[in-house]
Amino acid sequence: MWVDTVVQGVLLGGLYALFATGLSLIFGVMRLVNLAHGDFSILAAFIAVVVVQTLELNPLMTLVLVVPIMAAIGYGLQRLALNRLLGRGILPAVLVTFGLSIVIQNGLLETFSADSRRLNAGGIETASVALGGGLAVGAFPLLTFAVAVLLLVGLQLLIGRSAIGRAFRAASDDGVTARLMGVDPDRLYGLAMALSLAIVAVAGIFLGIRTTFTFSSGPDRLLFAFEAVIIGGLGSLWGTLAGGVILGVAQTAGARLSPGWGVLTGHLVFLAVLLLRPSGLFAKSRRVD
Amino acid sequence: MRAGATVRVARTTAASRAGAGGAALVVAGLSALPLTGDAGLMRAIVEFITLLVLAQMWNLLAGYAGLVSIGQQAYIGLGGYALIVLADDCGVNPFLAVPLAGVVAAGFALPTAALVFRFRDAYFAVGTWAVAEVYRLLVANTDALGRGTGRTLKAVFPLARETRELVTYAIAVAVGVAAVVAVYLYLRSRLGLGLMAVRDSEPASASLGVDVFRTKLAVYVVAAFGTGTTGALLYLNLLRISPDAAFSINWTAYTIFIVVIGGLGTLEGPIVGALVFFLLRRLLADYGAWYMILLGTLAVLVMMRYPQGLWGLVAERWDLHFFPVQRRVQR
Numbered sequence: 181m182w183v184d185t186v187v188q189g190v191l192l193g194g195l196y197a198l199f200a201t202g203l204s205l206i207f208g209v210m211r212l213v214n215l216a217h218g219d220f221s222i223l224a225a226f227i228a229v230v231v232v233q234t235l236e237l238n239p240l241m242t243l244v245l246v247v248p249i250m251a252a253i254g255y256g257l258q259r260l261a262l263n264r265l266l267g268r269g270i271l272p273a274v275l276v277t278f279g280l281s282i283v284i285q286n287g288l289l290e291t292f293s294a295d296s297r298r299l300n301a302g303g304i305e306t307a308s309v310a311l312g313g314g315l316a317v318g319a320f321p322l323l324t325f326a327v328a329v330l331l332l333v334g335l336q337l338l339i340g341r342s343a344i345g346r347a348f349r350a351a352s353d354d355g356v357t358a359r360l361m362g363v364d365p366d367r368l369y370g371l372a373m374a375l376s377l378a379i380v381a382v383a384g385i386f387l388g389i390r391t392t393f394t395f396s397s398g399p400d401r402l403l404f405a406f407e408a409v410i411i412g413g414l415g416s417l418w419g420t421l422a423g424g425v426i427l428g429v430a431q432t433a434g435a436r437l438s439p440g441w442g443v444l445t446g447h448l449v450f451l452a453v454l455l456l457r458p459s460g461l462f463a464k465s466r467r468v469d
Numbered sequence: 470m471r472a473g474a475t476v477r478v479a480r481t482t483a484a485s486r487a488g489a490g491g492a493a494l495v496v497a498g499l500s501a502l503p504l505t506g507d508a509g510l511m512r513a514i515v516e517f518i519t520l521l522v523l524a525q526m527w528n529l530l531a532g533y534a535g536l537v538s539i540g541q542q543a544y545i546g547l548g549g550y551a552l553i554v555l556a557d558d559c560g561v562n563p564f565l566a567v568p569l570a571g572v573v574a575a576g577f578a579l580p581t582a583a584l585v586f587r588f589r590d591a592y593f594a595v596g597t598w599a600v601a602e603v604y605r606l607l608v609a610n611t612d613a614l615g616r617g618t619g620r621t622l623k624a625v626f627p628l629a630r631e632t633r634e635l636v637t638y639a640i641a642v643a644v645g646v647a648a649v650v651a652v653y654l655y656l657r658s659r660l661g662l663g664l665m666a667v668r669d670s671e672p673a674s675a676s677l678g679v680d681v682f683r684t685k686l687a688v689y690v691v692a693a694f695g696t697g698t699t700g701a702l703l704y705l706n707l708l709r710i711s712p713d714a715a716f717s718i719n720w721t722a723y724t725i726f727i728v729v730i731g732g733l734g735t736l737e738g739p740i741v742g743a744l745v746f747f748l749l750r751r752l753l754a755d756y757g758a759w760y761m762i763l764l765g766t767l768a769v770l771v772m773m774r775y776p777q778g779l780w781g782l783v784a785e786r787w788d789l790h791f792f793p794v795q796r797r798v799q800r
Contacts, residue, residue: 261769265773287762440610
């Protein structure tokens with residue numbers, strides 16, 4: 181049933197939007213692409229595994245601990261390392277975050293072995309909600325989508341209305357002038373990375389409840405996040421959600437046609453958008469740079 | 470320019486003559502090595518050359534053209550599969566199929582470039598990675614290529630192991646020497662000068678008449694040829710190919726760590742880096758993933774503190790360039 185496939189894809193897109201938002205945020209603020217973005221989400225999921233085991237919490241409750249931990253890691257990483265690379269061109273930041281990606285993956289492999297894991301949230305993964313007309317959707321995918329939309333609304337308000345959001349936008353438009361106006365870019369970039377990893381921690385834990393993951397699940401998350409951002413168009417949060425939804429629908433539809441074609445169909449749709457509309461479907465500006 | 474001033478542009482230095490002499494000695498040594506019949510050493514050298522060529526090709530892209538690709542594993546996989554298809558399905562001599570596999574990889578690089586060249590800078594990096602995944606998944610979904618389980622190179626089965634290893638060694642030495650010499654000559658040529666101009670400033674080089682797009686495209690295709698040939702060489706040695714192994718991001722991770730540690734944007738850097746990498750791999754063979762953690766950390770620290778790499782430190786300290794591609798003005 182195709183309606184079912186599309187609904188599932190849309191809900192999956194909510195999860196991808198969560199991954200994509202953090203990536204898009206730091207690119208917007210400081211023109212940095214964090215190649216370890218996906219690996220940080222898997223790191224968060226593994227930290228949640230440890231918290232669940234030691235404190236016997238429901239995985240959803242671990243958010244209270246894991247989100248601040250990841251935010252702190254992000255802040256420290258940006259202030260101690262990545263800030264020193266900004267202004268040295270694009271290459272150092274790309275290579276350092278790629279190195280981090282490999283270090284995190286192999287660190288997880290040494291610590292947690294190559295076994296696949298899953299976060300058990302006590303039944304919500306299998307519960308479903310009837311939508312009428314014989315259509316039912318998983319309760320958990322629905323919750324994920326709702327959380328993604330709420331986070332995007334929150335982020336939109338933060339960026340549009342708050343002082344820190346104004347500073348983000350100022351730094352994004354013109355870092356030098358923002359500094360003249362009293363914005364401390366080092367601290368600001370630290371906060372942006374903290375926010376980015378906090379969001380990706382939520383994404384990682386929701387991913388871990390939804391499906392199994394291993395130490396090497398990170399790179400795929402990075403690629404899906406990247407594809408959602410590009411499909412949606414740079415600089416548009418709702419475009420990112422739409423990009424995530426298009427990618428999610430492409431993947432579920434592809435997987436329905438043939439089991440091996442899910443992820444591949446997503447990639448091909450991404451390439452098609454890139455070829456036909458290089459600046460994305462919902463970009464605010466028409467220029468990709 | 471003031472009339473009467475004598476300006477001479479030097480391309481050759483004492484160090485570059487020493488470099489050429491040293492390189493000639495190394496090549497002579499490598500050519501004579503099969504006489505000793507030390508098969509273990511020959512295998513180690515093939516392994517080393519593979520790493521070196523991958524590093525030189527990536528260095529050409531990232532260090533000289535400013536194209537930071539994280540998707541070069543695409544061409545290792547394409548080269549490896551092309552070898553098996555050419556040798557087993559088309560009946561081409563498996564040794565002749567190695568350079569032909571490089572041509573196949575270069576053929577795939579053209580349409581790939583049409584896509585990934587739409588990205589700039591950091592987005593180019595992720596874009597190339599995504600395209601490499603597309604190739605992996607396409608191969609993994611193709612029956613004729615053995616889907617996820619992959620295939621075995623059968624064409625070399627009738628040959629004696631010694632013959633295969635000896636010819637593989639000879640091809641490896643030839644590929645290694647050709648790669649270093651070709652990159653050196655390319656960078657010293659007019660085209661190389663244009664390439665470095667494009668890396669340093671696209672608008673400025675375009676205004677001086679350099680065709681930016683064609684310059685970058687040429688380098689991308691050349692790097693795909695070199696990487697594809699190396700992929701074929703790898704699987705001529707390994708015999709067994711699977712999509713997950715051949716299109717693994719680890720190939721690119723090794724390559725990047727070698728170039729970053731050795732020194733990006735120099736010809737000596739990848740050689741130094743490949744030596745460091747190769748020795749560490751031998752030393753830490755029993756420690757599994759710790760080896761990649763150590764190398765990754767080392768690469769991150771080098772990039773943070775000494776972005777010019779190990780060779781860059783030496784070159785800076787003593788102004789030493791065994792393979793100079795720059796022009797020096799002398800009076």
